[in-house]
Amino acid sequence: xxxxxxxxxxxxxxxxxxxxxxxxxxxxxxxxxxxxxxxxxxxxxxxxxxxxxxxxxxxxxxxxxxxxxxxxxxxxxxxxxxxxxxxxxxxxxxxxxxxxxxx
Ligand code: HEC
Numbered sequence: 001x002x003x004x005x006x007x008x009x010x011x012x013x014x015x016x017x018x019x020x021x022x023x024x025x026x027x028x029x030x031x032x033x034x035x036x037x038x039x040x041x042x043x044x045x046x047x048x049x050x051x052x053x054x055x056x057x058x059x060x061x062x063x064x065x066x067x068x069x070x071x072x073x074x075x076x077x078x079x080x081x082x083x084x085x086x087x088x089x090x091x092x093x094x095x096x097x098x099x100x101x102x103x
Contacts, residue, residue: 001080003090010076019094036094049091050084053077 007015014032015021021032033040056072077084 001082003082003086006076006080006082006087007090010073014070019091035091041091046085046088049088053084053087 008017015035019035020037021034035041052070054072054074054077057070073087077087
């Protein structure tokens with residue numbers, strides 16, 4: 001399976017078709033980051049993203065309401081035989097598509 005396919009079958013539910021999280025998310029799950037936002041991406045290293053994708057992420061800011069953590073995707077990646085690095089690379093691609101003017 002390719003990273004795009006896994007994204008569409010699993011991650012899309014929470015992160016939206018374009019990674020911005022706008023579809024289902026922000027109203028209900030305010031913690032979902034806009035994965036396409038270059039400013040947000042600049043605050044994260046690849047290693048951090050890999051960690052979150054594999055291990056999930058608990059409420060990182062207690063002061064905000066964090067109704068839903070990011071759930072570990074390790075099993076999904078293993079099942080789909082996708083290297084987490086390729087999954088992270090996909091995020092960079094999402095940014096590329098949106099970035100056009102805002103860089
Ligand atoms: C059940 C909903 C859900 C699914 C499914 C989901 N995510 Fe997330 N994801 C979240 C939430 C919520 C956060 C924000 C966590 C926080 O910071 O509190 C998040 C955060 C992230 C982050 C940001 C990590 C960071 O360091 O801030 C990345 C990258 C990410 N998800 C990638 C993925 C990928 C790739 C998949 C599919 C393999 C996926 N997510 C599936 C809900 C989901």
